Amino acid sequence: MLDILKRPVYTFQEFVLLSISALRGVFRKPAYWGDTVIQMDLIGVGSLPVVSLTGFFSGAVMALQMARALQTYGATSQVGKIVAITMVREMGPVLTALMVAGRNSSGMASELGSMKVTEQIDAMRALGTDPVLKLVKPRLIATATVLPLLTILADFLGLVGGWIVACVLLQLTPGAQYWDTAWRAIEYNDIAQGLIKPFCFAIVLSLVGCYYGLQTTGGTQGVGRSTTQAVVVASVWVVILTFIIGRIFTKL
Amino acid sequence: MTTAAPEPVIQFEDVCLSFGGECVLDGIAFEVRRGDTLVIQGAAASGKTLILKLSLGLLRPTRGRIRLFGEDVTDYTDSQWNDVRARIGVLFQEGGLFDSLTVEENVAYPLLNQKRAPLSEEEVRRRVQESLDFVELGHTLEKYPSELSGGMRRRVGIARAIVTQPELLLYDSPTAGLDPITATTIMALIVKGRDVHHATTVMVTHRHQDGEILDRYRYDAATGRLVPAEPGTTRTRYMVLREGRIVFLGTPAEFDACEDPYVRKFSSR
Ligand SMILES: Nc1ncnc2c1ncn2[C@@H]1O[C@H](COP(=O)(O)OP(=O)(O)OP(=O)(O)O)[C@@H](O)[C@H]1O
Numbered sequence: 001m002l003d004i005l006k007r008p009v010y011t012f013q014e015f016v017l018l019s020i021s022a023l024r025g026v027f028r029k030p031a032y033w034g035d036t037v038i039q040m041d042l043i044g045v046g047s048l049p050v051v052s053l054t055g056f057f058s059g060a061v062m063a064l065q066m067a068r069a070l071q072t073y074g075a076t077s078q079v080g081k082i083v084a085i086t087m088v089r090e091m092g093p094v095l096t097a098l099m100v101a102g103r104n105s106s107g108m109a110s111e112l113g114s115m116k117v118t119e120q121i122d123a124m125r126a127l128g129t130d131p132v133l134k135l136v137k138p139r140l141i142a143t144a145t146v147l148p149l150l151t152i153l154a155d156f157l158g159l160v161g162g163w164i165v166a167c168v169l170l171q172l173t174p175g176a177q178y179w180d181t182a183w184r185a186i187e188y189n190d191i192a193q194g195l196i197k198p199f200c201f202a203i204v205l206s207l208v209g210c211y212y213g214l215q216t217t218g219g220t221q222g223v224g225r226s227t228t229q230a231v232v233v234a235s236v237w238v239v240i241l242t243f244i245i246g247r248i249f250t251k252l
Numbered sequence: 253m254t255t256a257a258p259e260p261v262i263q264f265e266d267v268c269l270s271f272g273g274e275c276v277l278d279g280i281a282f283e284v285r286r287g288d289t290l291v292i293q294g295a296a297a298s299g300k301t302l303i304l305k306l307s308l309g310l311l312r313p314t315r316g317r318i319r320l321f322g323e324d325v326t327d328y329t330d331s332q333w334n335d336v337r338a339r340i341g342v343l344f345q346e347g348g349l350f351d352s353l354t355v356e357e358n359v360a361y362p363l364l365n366q367k368r369a370p371l372s373e374e375e376v377r378r379r380v381q382e383s384l385d386f387v388e389l390g391h392t393l394e395k396y397p398s399e400l401s402g403g404m405r406r407r408v409g410i411a412r413a414i415v416t417q418p419e420l421l422l423y424d425s426p427t428a429g430l431d432p433i434t435a436t437t438i439m440a441l442i443v444k445g446r447d448v449h450h451a452t453t454v455m456v457t458h459r460h461q462d463g464e465i466l467d468r469y470r471y472d473a474a475t476g477r478l479v480p481a482e483p484g485t486t487r488t489r490y491m492v493l494r495e496g497r498i499v500f501l502g503t504p505a506e507f508d509a510c511e512d513p514y515v516r517k518f519s520s521r
């Protein structure tokens with residue numbers, strides 16, 4: 001029994017240690033702004049197409065599925081409200097984070113993993129740079145900056161998707177009413193929740209990707225293993241965290 | 253001329269290293285003095301690379317003390333280590349070249365990142381060029397490591413190791429997986445690196461000939477070639493590892509005379 005627990009506990013402990021030194025590293029020099037900007041480009045600009053598509057279609061699907069239910073209650077005018085609340089609170093942050101986990105946590109794990117197995121990480125330390133500052137910190141800062149922005153974009157495109165389905169395709173409600181109800185539905189609480197979530201996800205996504213990359217052993221096979229683990233663990237954490245944060249906010 | 257023995261550069265005192273309870277190095281004790289050459293041999297997974305990584309502070313010993321340049325570095329923090337590492341040049345077994353950087357940036361990396369007085373841009377470029385010329389790859393500045401052959405990558409690794417003119421050079425299997433001609437070229441560069449800057453050299457190798465080259469030749473600056481050295485002047489010593497223990501440590505003559513069957517596998521041609 002203890003043996004089964006030993007491994008996850010050890011992993012968690014190592015992960016926490018890396019997180020502490022990375023978060024501390026944010027305030028330490030050198031800053032490596034160049035690397036941070038490259039990562040922002042890679043994560044932010046690189047994820048634009050996939051995040052836009054998922055945002056748009058999740059909003060569209062919401063409107064489509066809600067249409068029937070709302071029609072039975074004769075509340076089709078409320079479709080904007082429903083799309084807005086679900087997009088901003090839940091769908092936007094979670095789906096964006098899952099996409100970025102698939103693209104970038106895996107990318108980080110495989111990149112750092114191959115650096116690990118070809119002794120580039122060792123070389124980096126031997127040549128006087130701290131891999132946490134040089135590799136983890138830029139990825140952490142870049143993801144934490146870019147993921148909230150991507151989420152805002154996904155939220156907005158989700159609303160557009162909902163609008164196209166509800167107003168243009170099914171003509172449930174006039175466009176003006178759609179936007180009006182959507183706009184009124186969103187409270188500060190929702191916006192706060194919708195921005196805090198991606199920020200927390202970003203920290204977890206980048207640290208999980210880097211952690212699995214840096215602890216890679218066993219050659220190229222090991223890199224494949226780390227990559228898979230990083231995506232799985234990052235995605236699971238996103239789903240767990242969204243529940244926890246959502247719970248905190250409903251209590252407020 | 254020299255009366256007192258030169259001061260030790262590396263000292264290991266009863267060093268043990270274990271991973272998760274499994275002992276991979278046990279009772280390692282040796283000393284390398286300034287100007288010495290140490291050749292480490294041993295079967296795969298006998299712990300050769302680990303000894304080099306311990307000497308760089310990339311791993312911490314489970315037990316025992318390590319002294320470098322006379323300082324006890326066993327409990328150093330990473331930032332204290334960086335001062336020590338700036339005096340060491342290293343070639344990793346897998347090369348350890350950064351494949352996102354060009355050859356020029358790779359070789360400049362230690363100059364720009366290690367703790368030392370900042371150099372001007374021209375000075376960095378000059379030293380990088382000089383170091384790459386040294387390994388006869390002065391024309392590859394703009395290339396990426398993935399565009400080079402294995403032997404060329406090894407030479408870039410050597411250029412990066414010597415660019416700071418370190419007092420101590422560590423080479424991990426510099427000739428592994430290379431054809432005999434390229435391997436001899438690499439060995440000539442290592443001898444040259446040792447004799448031009450009078451660096452203390454530790455080399456891990458699988459090939460008996462590599463040790464012999466280090467022992468029997470020296471670099472002649474006048475002709476730019478390797479010439480036979482007077483016996484004993486290169487102060488070469490051999491170490492043989494077996495499953496994490498030192499089974500032999502001694503001079504080339506003792507090495508050739510050793511009767512131990514395991515050691516003979518490495519000393520006989
Ligand atoms: N990070 C690590 N975690 C666990 N075990 C390790 C680690 N690094 C090395 N080992 C183990 O230590 C032993 C010695 O490894 P080392 O890399 O020093 O071998 P080596 O003598 O350099 O072999 P080779 O000639 O194949 O390079 C091996 O059994 C290896 O599995």
Ligand SMILES: [Mg+2]
Nearest residue numbers: 300301345424
């Ligand atoms: Mg090795």
